[in-house]
Amino acid sequence: MIIENALQRLLLDNLTTATLLLDADLRLEYMNPAAEMLLAVSGQRNHGQFISELFTESPEALAALQQAVEQAHPFNKREAVLTSIAGQILTVDYSVTPVLNRGATLLLLEVHPRDRLLRITKEEAQLSKQESTKLLVRGLAHEIKNPLGGIRGAAQLLARELPDDNLKDYTNVIIEEADRLRNLVDRMLGSNKRLALSMTNVHEVLERVASLVEAESQGSITLVRDYDPSIPEVLIDREQMIQAALNIVRNALQAIASQNELRLGRITLRTRTLRQFTIGHVRHRLVAKLEIIDNGPGIPLELQDTLFFPMVSGRPDGTGLGLAITQTIISQHQGLIECESHPGHTLFSIFLPLEQGARHEPQ
Incomplete structure (x- = not known):
């Protein structure tokens, strides 16, 4: 093992910066726990693996690493896009520093997620x-x-x-x-009513929305459930949250109907949990992520930045209030809503804190 000094290893293991050490053949010699968490791989299990078996970037990036070994020339790269072996897309800054060890050149990679x-x-x-x-x-x-x-x-x-x-x-x-x-x-x-908060299973909310949409579409649209049953109950206003999710799903239904026959439409309701997720200036230990995905025509690019503004609508007969109301409801729950869209794929993500007391931590 190249890192023989116990103090050096202790320091590297406790760095919050993802750190990797590669040999001259670009094979893994060491990665600290921060790098393991970022790339979702085990350093011990992947010891000796070629870097492309840990993550992929571009052929040019691989050539730059090989050049850094040959010429002992350090470099930095900003907002590089990496794909982990699990398929996750990561935007990172990283620095590459050649290090001489007993006549051999090693590469030290310091990776900062962006x-x-x-x-x-x-x-x-x-x-x-x-x-x-x-x-x-x-x-x-x-x-x-x-x-x-x-x-x-x-x-x-x-x-x-x-x-x-x-x-x-x-x-x-x-x-x-x-x-x-x-x-x-x-x-x-928006409503001036106070939230009627109670511990609620988020899947009850989504199932209620699904039943309403199936009735409206007369069962002609494909509804896919992809739930994580381990998600604990969350403190929400059940009726308001149903309204928030229903506004999104109805928009998806109408968008699909405007382009295709409903029988070709597909709406997916997915739930997951995320750890150490930041909303605003508060880092939450655990949040529930509710995703609503459709295969409709997508949201026009010119509307995406103003999507949650009142009176903004992509439909001639739309009021432009549904998503504005949804955002207000999610904000009242200290949550967050995001949207990504391109033709054939629109994803709305709702993040709701699961813990009762949120930690305020520096960003």
């Missing part, structure tokens, strides 16, 4: 946009509701003064349209 940082940055931007939108909508709602109340009141007074009851049809139209606009504004603002 996925988490990029996701946190994206999430913070999304939350900032959401907060700005809330303030804008609340201000706009206040300015709309005040004159609406005056219009409605004036129409009621006018109706009392009209000599002919047939003319009241016109004032009724004014009153009904004023009420419709007020209800629309209320929906934009």
Whole structure:
């Protein structure tokens, strides 16, 4: 074993930076626990394996490593995309440092994952946009509701003064349209009801959504369940969470129907758990991940950055409120919603903290 000093090994084993040591043939000599966790492999079991059997990048990257051995030339690479042997895509920064040991050249790789940082940055931007939108909508709602109340009141007074009851049809139209606009504004603002929290199995929520969608589609769409039965109960408002998930699944159903016959459509409901996951500035030991996947036409690229804004819709007859309401509900549960989409594949991911007390840790 190349790392013979007990203190050196102790230090390497306790680094939070993923560290690998390769020999001159680019075969693994050592990897610390942080690297094992990042790549989801065992250093002991994979000792002596060629680097491409641990993860793959590009042929050019492999050539750069071989050149670093031959010329003893260190280099850094930013936002490299690695594929682990488990198929996971990782965005990382890494540095390569040639090290001489008893006349042989070794390569020290220090790998810094970027996925988490990029996701946190994206999430913070999304939350900032959401907060700005809330303030804008609340201000706009206040300015709309005040004159609406005056219009409605004036129409009621006018109706009392009209000599002919047939003319009241016109004032009724004014009153009904004023009420419709007020209800629309209320929906934009979201519910003011306090969450009715209770320990709930997330699969009960998804099964309720599935039964509603199967009824609406008359069983013509393929619904796939891919559940992790080990997920513990989570503290949520069951009815609100059903509404949040239903908004997404209904959107998927309508998108599929607009492109294909429903019998060709496929919606997958998947659940998993994640460890040490950060939402906002809080790191959670354990979160539930609910995924809703469809094979519809995908969300237009120009809409993806504003998808959760009120009144933004990809359908001519859409109100653009469903996903805005969903995001509000998820945020009230200290959760997070994300979306990835391209033609033939749209994925909505909902993350919900599973522990009662979240740890605040530095990022």
